């Protein structure tokens with residue numbers, strides 16, 4: 001019997017996906033916040049969930065270790081999207097990617113053509129693309145988290161990070177100086193699975209898109 005595997009990350013994506021799964025008649029057997037299990041069954045014998053790090057979701061789906069997954073636009077842009085269909089914007093986990101600097105920093109002067117700026121971020125590709133058209137010399141510093149710290153200790157002039165309420169920026173005396181992208185999470189599908197397991201995947205896709213609309 002054919003079955004499908006859905007890759008999800010813990011936290012906001014798992015929580016915000018629960019109503020979509022419910023619309024598709026899928027109920028996880030356990031909550032990954034409480035269980036330490038990485039493979040979680042559901043009420044349906046032909047559907048299981050795997051719990052992965054948010055940045056790893058496209059990799060599992062690309063290689064067919066999961067048939068479906070849910071990943072942020074930020075993560076998908078860094079991954080590049082190879083081997084993935086992205087049929088549906090789920091409009092969950094919404095925030096924006098922006099440039100932020102310390103309150104006193106003269107950002108306009110730094111990004112004038114011929115200027116130079118040091119930017120710390122985990123979104124190297126998106127940051128490079130954002131600054132590419134400005135004619136500014138960009139020094140990119142790759143970090144894996146807590147980007148807000150970098151300008152406060154002299155590691156960078158600015159950060160590229162995700163913002164929703166702005167509370168973390170404010171708490172660290174940073175201000176948003178430029179918006180780069182609106183971010184939400186998308187359903188991703190392995191391209192081979194879409195062909196080979198269409199009879200299982202299409203109803204999930206239809207239920208998700210009905211629940212989003």
Ligand code: ATP
Pocket residue numbers: 009010011012013053054055071072073074075093094095145162163164165183184185
């Ligand atoms: P970790 O927080 O464990 O380091 P992560 O930041 O990659 O990992 P999450 O915080 O669960 O994982 O974020 C998952 C996705 O949710 C991100 O890729 C992004 O698309 C979105 N997201 C991140 N921060 C916010 C936020 N503050 N508000 C809404 N959505 C967000």
Ligand code: MG
Pocket residue numbers: none
């Ligand atoms: Mg996070």
